Amino acid sequence: MTGKDHYYNKAKQEGYRARSAYKLQQLDDLEGLIDRGDTVLDLGAAPGGWLQVAAERVGPEGTVIGVDFQRIDGFDDEIDDRIETLRGDVTETKTLDRIRRAAGASDGESNGERGGAVDVVLSDMAPNVTGEYSLDQARSLHLARTASEVALELLETGGTFAAKVFEGPDVDDFRADLEDEFQYVRATVPNATRDESSELYLLGIGRLTAPVAAGDEHEVEIVDTGSEGDGIATVEGFRLFVPDAEPGETVRVRVDDVKPHFGFAERVDD
Structure with a gap:
């Protein structure tokens, strides 16, 4: 049985909407991204596998906001009241404004002086694949950078960020940019990732929102x-x-x- 079959069948048996749910489980187990009671923002959330995992891990006290340009169906009663879904393109300003409002921010600003609206920002966004790897990789990096911009605006001090990107040019530069904003950054490939995939996840741990920076x-x-x-x-x-x-x-x-x-x-x- 292939790895793909294993996680696909496992998701069906355990009620997850996508095999990618196990990627988030493994990322969270690795770095403790999500705590009970957290507010989590999931970008590119359809069909909802990551929302299910996040809702389980934040518990009844937490909130999960899912955003995608595709419609996301409701969930079972146990976790549905923890999840709010927004339909829209995260690269558009009007969608970002709706995210800010849902996260408790207003007028394009977050709750605190810097950051403070959410505890975790997740992005499993991927471009529509054209088959031309250089183009697909560049688009995946653009989506990851878009997610990071949302994260840097809305994350609470000490918050966490996880984004998928296709391996290739400029990923190291993106990681270096994240290292300026987080206590540390880790690159990893969850076991649930298909063997033939070029996916890589960058995890930013400990959002820095200090009024000073190294070298000042x-x-x-x-x-x-x-x-x-x-x-x-x-x-x-x-x-x-x-x-x-x-x-x-x-x-x-x-x-x-x-x-x-x-x-x-x-x-x-x-």
Whole structure:
């Protein structure tokens, strides 16, 4: 029995609408993308296999928003009230506006100062395949970048992102762009992917929404001392740990590393 037959039959037996449901299960098992109570946005959601998995994993306290230009049929009573579906093309502005409203954002802005409307953005979008691989690959990358733009606007600090892309040119550049926005990025191919497929999933873990970035320089006041003895400064409420600095000092620092909720910086000698 081929891998394709295995997951196709398994989906039929277990009530999933598509064999791709197991890809999301495996991605979530690998990196813990989805937590109970999360708000999840699934782009390119039809026919709904990923919506089913996401709804199961967020539990009764969570919400899942599915978007596709194809109609998505309703689900069974157990998970249907957790799922909201929108019909539209995610590359169109009017669809993005509807996504923002469904996610609790308004006027093109997210809930928080930066991010905050959703916890997870998923994209299993793929282009209509032409058979010309270079064209199909470029289109898949465009869809993944579109999904990432939505994610960067709407994700909560520390949120996660997963997108499918066909392997090929410029994927490394896309990954590098994601690495500027997430604590770390992982590329992986779920076991449920067909052997002959060129699909690759990029996972962005720990959305960074800090008002600083690695390499930035700031003049800061040291206001406290951390448990490891480092000085603590703040930039727009964001904590920076600064070695060899004492409370009361005003120092110039260069940011070395940024985490979802704090960062590290070094003093810069004049």
